Structure formats: structure tokens, C-alpha cells
Amino acid sequence: MEQQISREKADGSRDVIIINRRSFFGALMAVGSLGMGAILSVPVLRYVLYPLYAKASGTEWSDVGEMSEFSGSAAPVRKTITFAQRDGWREVVSAQSVYVSRSAAGDLEVLSAICPHLGCSVSWQQGQSEFVCPCHGGRFKADGQHVYGPPPRAMDKLETRVKGSKLQVRFEYFRSNVPNQEKLS
Numbered sequence: 271m272e273q274q275i276s277r278e279k280a281d282g283s284r285d286v287i288i289i290n291r292r293s294f295f296g297a298l299m300a301v302g303s304l305g306m307g308a309i310l311s312v313p314v315l316r317y318v319l320y321p322l323y324a325k326a327s328g329t330e331w332s333d334v335g336e337m338s339e340f341s342g343s344a345a346p347v348r349k350t351i352t353f354a355q356r357d358g359w360r361e362v363v364s365a366q367s368v369y370v371s372r373s374a375a376g377d378l379e380v381l382s383a384i385c386p387h388l389g390c391s392v393s394w395q396q397g398q399s400e401f402v403c404p405c406h407g408g409r410f411k412a413d414g415q416h417v418y419g420p421p422p423r424a425m426d427k428l429e430t431r432v433k434g435s436k437l438q439v440r441f442e443y444f445r446s447n448v449p450n451q452e453k454l455s
């Protein structure tokens with residue numbers, strides 16, 4: 271079945287457009303295919319563009335230990351935690367050392383063992399009652415306050431929470447050798 275559409279032009283001549291069933295269904299199929307293509311391309315685009323909008327760090331809470339482990343301890347306690355970081359499509363699981371210590375007010379806090387000078391690993395020296403960095407001799411009190419040497423700030427304090435009976439920490443990396451604690455993203 272055909273349908274004719276006649277249209278008069280400015281010079282008085284006429285255009286005749288013939289629409290038959292076959293061309294109508296062909297156009298319908300083309301529009302349908304374009305729509306389906308657009309719908310199917312959404313998940314592909316989201317996958318391809320994911321690294322552009324995904325957070326590079328995104329660390330989650332990590333277990334440090336049972337709260338009862340730390341309640342009776344006056345000296346800082348070294349623990350190794352694991353945490354996952356997402357970088358684009360990759361998820362990297364890392365391990366880092368932290369110290370569970372007490373603030374001057376007596377509250378539990380968790381300190382990164384990464385020296386804020388140039389990133390060596392500090393360790394608690396029971397005999398000196400101080401944290402000591404082996405690289406350039408930086409020293410810190412039990413609550414992380416800077417005592418001596420080139421580190422420009424105190425040891426980095428990490429965000430903590432208690433979940434059930436466990437102490438948890440959100441591990442972060444911070445910029446080295448600057449006076450204020452600046453998160454690296």
C-alpha cells in the first residue's frame with residue numbers, strides 16, 4: 271500500500287513524495303536500532319569512563335584488634351593492618367604498621383608508623399620511651415608529638431572507631447615533610 275504526499279514549491283512546480291509500507295517499516299527499524307544502541311551503550315560507557323570518576327584512594331575501615339588488647343597497655347602497641355585501595359579498575363590490598371597509643375588525655379588513638387619527614391618507618395623504643403626514626407634520628411613522644419630532629423610535624427593520627435568489640439582505623443597516606451597533615455588522594 272502506498273501513500274502520496276504532494277507539496278507545492280515556490281516556483282509553482284510540485285514535489286510528490288511516495289511513502290510505501292516497506293519504507294515506513296524500514297524507518298521504524300532504524301529508529302528502533304538507534305534507541306537500542308543508545309540503551310546498550312550506557313553500561314559500556316560507564317565501564318570505560320569509570321576511572322575518571324572513581325575515587326583513587328577510597329580506603330575502608332580496617333580492624334586493628336580487640337579493644338581488650340589495648341585497655342591495660344601504657345606503652346604504644348604496634349599492629350599491622352590491611353586495607354584495600356581502589357585505583358581505577360584495580361583494587362590493591364596493602365599492609366601498613368600503626369601504633370595504638372594514648373593521647374595526653376588518656377584516650378586511645380592510632381598513629382601511622384610512617385615518619386612525616388621522608389617516610390621511613392618509626393619504631394617504639396621502650397628504653398627511651400620514645401618513637402625513633404632510623405633514617406635521620408627524628409624522635410616523638412608516646413602520643414606522637416614531635417620531640418627532636420627534622421620531621422616538621424607530629425606523627426600522623428588516623429581516624430578510628432569502635433565496632434562491636436573491635437578497634438578499627440581508616441588508614442590514609444599524608445604528604446611528607448610539610449608542617450600540617452595533608453591527605454594524599
Ligand code: FES
Binds near residue numbers: 419
Ligand atoms: S625520615 Fe624520619 S627523620 Fe627523616
